[in-house]
Amino acid sequence: xxxxxxxxxxxxxxxxxxxxxxxxxxxxxxxxxxxxxxxxxxxxxxxxxxxxxxxxxxxxxxxxxxxxxxx
Numbered sequence: 001x002x003x004x005x006x007x008x009x010x011x012x013x014x015x016x017x018x019x020x021x022x023x024x025x026x027x028x029x030x031x032x033x034x035x036x037x038x039x040x041x042x043x044x045x046x047x048x049x050x051x052x053x054x055x056x057x058x059x060x061x062x063x064x065x066x067x068x069x070x071x
Contacts, residue, residue, distance in 0.1 A: 011048040016070060018046045020063060035062035
């Protein structure tokens with residue numbers, strides 16, 4: 001098993017979001033604006049806090065990728 005607990009999974013997921021954001025030359029504020037989320041929500045996700053599927057769909061749409069591409 002690659003992720004023995006939720007915390008490791010969420011940390012890695014947050015890193016994936018950060019890497020994708022930086023690859024697209026976006027600030028956290030830019031991603032927040034594109035996704036319709038608060039900048040603080042993007043910050044929490046990147047730090048490994050849990051988020052809803054609805055929030056993840058907004059982020060995927062902001063990047064123009066499938067939800068699976070966030071993982």
